[in-house]
Amino acid sequence: MIRRATTLTWLLMLLAYCPSITALDEPPVDELAPRIATLLRGWDQPDTPGCSIAVVKDGTIIYSGGFGMANLDHSIPNGADTVFRIASVSKHITASCILLLEDEGVLTLDSDIRKWLPEIPEYDETITIRHLLHHTSGLRDYTSLMRLLEIGDEDLFTPQQTIDLIARQKGLNFSPGEKHSYCNSGYFLLSVICQRVSGKTLRQFADQKIFSPLGMTSSHYHDNHLEVTPKRATGYAEIGEGKYRIHETVLDHVGDGGVFTTVEDLATWTTALGEGRLGANLLQRLQQKFTLNDGEVLDYCLGVVDTRFGGQRMLQHGGGWVGFRTSLAAFPRQGIVIICLGNCSAFQPSRISRQIAALVVEDLVPALLQRPDRATDRRDRTDSSAAAPEDAKEWDHRQVLGRYHSSELDREWSIIDSSGTDVALDGFEGEPLAIAVTGDDLLTVGRWLKMQLIRDEEGAVTGFTIDAGGMSGILFQRIVEQD
Known part of the structure; x- marks a missing residue:
């Protein structure tokens, strides 16, 4: 060289x-x-x-x-x-x-x-x-x-x-x-x-x-x-x-x-x-x-x-x-x-x-000689640790059920009932994926996707943002069902 x-x-x-x-x-x-x-x-x-x-x-x-x-x-x-x-x-x-x-x-x-x-x-x-x-x-x-x-x-x-x-x-x-x-x-x-x-x-x-x-x-x-x-x-x-x-x-x-x-x-x-x-x-x-x-x-x-x-x-x-x-x-x-x-x-x-x-x-x-001597790895990393479920406030799974749309992804996901008291994410990667409650209005799917609920002044869930793959704040808004 x-x-x-x-x-x-x-x-x-x-x-x-x-x-x-x-x-x-x-x-x-x-x-x-x-x-x-x-x-x-x-x-x-x-x-x-x-x-x-x-x-x-x-x-x-x-x-x-x-x-x-x-x-x-x-x-x-x-x-x-x-x-x-x-x-x-x-x-x-x-x-x-x-x-x-x-x-x-x-x-x-x-x-x-x-x-x-x-x-x-x-x-x-x-x-x-x-x-x-x-x-x-x-x-x-x-x-x-x-x-x-x-x-x-x-x-x-x-x-x-x-x-x-x-x-x-x-x-x-x-x-x-x-x-x-x-x-x-x-x-x-x-x-x-x-x-x-x-x-x-x-x-x-x-x-x-x-x-x-x-x-x-x-x-x-x-x-x-x-x-x-x-x-x-x-x-x-x-x-x-x-x-x-x-x-x-x-x-x-x-x-x-x-x-x-x-x-x-x-x-x-x-x-x-x-x-x-x-x-x-x-x-x-x-x-x-x-x-x-x-x-x-x-x-x-x-x-x-x-x-x-x-x-x-x-x-x-x-x-x-x-x-x-x-x-x-x-x-x-x-x-x-x-x-x-x-x-x-x-x-x-x-x-x-x-x-x-x-x-x-x-x-x-x-x-x-084992690896490059980089003092820190500056690749953006997310903390894989999550709050314990007991830290979450009282949870009513029915409040999040429904369809949500992201204009940024041009995709629709649904949160559906699973086993009576649990919920799952539907519309992504085939079979519904289990959703865990890991903190106040914080949900996770596996170890890679986090969902932060958004509420209006009355406390109703109006959407959520997701963090995944080093990205943050991607917005999904609740689809209001017409009677």
Whole structure:
């Protein structure tokens, strides 16, 4: 990824470095291949999916290879030229496209997104492009909304339907800049902004500005699920007893994901970033920090997580969608990049990348090699603990029975009688789901969905809001039955 000629640049970017007291021996290049093969022996079988790996040092590929099968139907093995869907590893490429648009003077990162997305509601506070890039917008994640609509990742749901769904959300999870919560909606909307600003789809823009100039002939944003892509890997999921099923998507969304590429092309891309071939400061700008409203500085930059592993600075991002699991990790001081692309949902690319890092990255501290040294996980989490039922006020299940509609989801759910004194949620995921009373006007369905009742001045239940999948405040209003 990085040439020694750019050492000064990297030293300026490195915020702090304290040498470890213990260093691992770096194996010669000719010893690296068998060591990596040992790590991947469980996936290097004629009847399993697998992965492709590339290791780059100072801008030169020192290892590349494939393991397992790209296609089980036709016994086609994975190789360094196999094309994978890289899922969320795409995000830093999307961010790069936005930065290139900024260079053209057609937008700024602090622009109001409604300048190009007028269908998004005018919330109390402005959402900027910068908020989308850092996952601090408060927008609800469309993939989580899809689950509430009972739309799976293998079902058809168009980009326009997704824009409409996001635009129907009357509320945010939080005020822009208040929190960090990973949100695919933001990066998907960046693809829409790119198209409306430039007049080109994100695929066309990236091809013109990035992929074609760099000779990345096996790379593109895959915005047509019917398109044939030579040498592409098929995604798979385990079904038990050593068997697999095809696990692909028909979604044509890009921005939050959607890049198809190879480990060789990604090596070209990361090297070009390090050498400044797409702008002298593009790589540095991808590492821009964001400060939350309370003063906390995030380690999530622009599609890149600035973290530490084994005591060393690491720039990293992972991806997972349908039958693909991917990771890209760079160690700036050492000039090392590790690219790991897998075509099975059970594959663990981050773990493999860390194991390879232990072989090739100098000055790692052995005691710190288990996982990246992130002080906190800033992904928004909800407290799974619930108030004990005895904390709830006297409960009359009849007061909540009825039909409820959400204009944000365009769905109707019902709360129905169950066993005489209990209630259940009907209209979602087939069979009625048991509802538990866990606090004052607080109901839960399993461990993932919370329902907060809304009452009028007389105490009658007029609706409820739900919290689920990192989202909050989605409104359901009671349907008044006509006599």
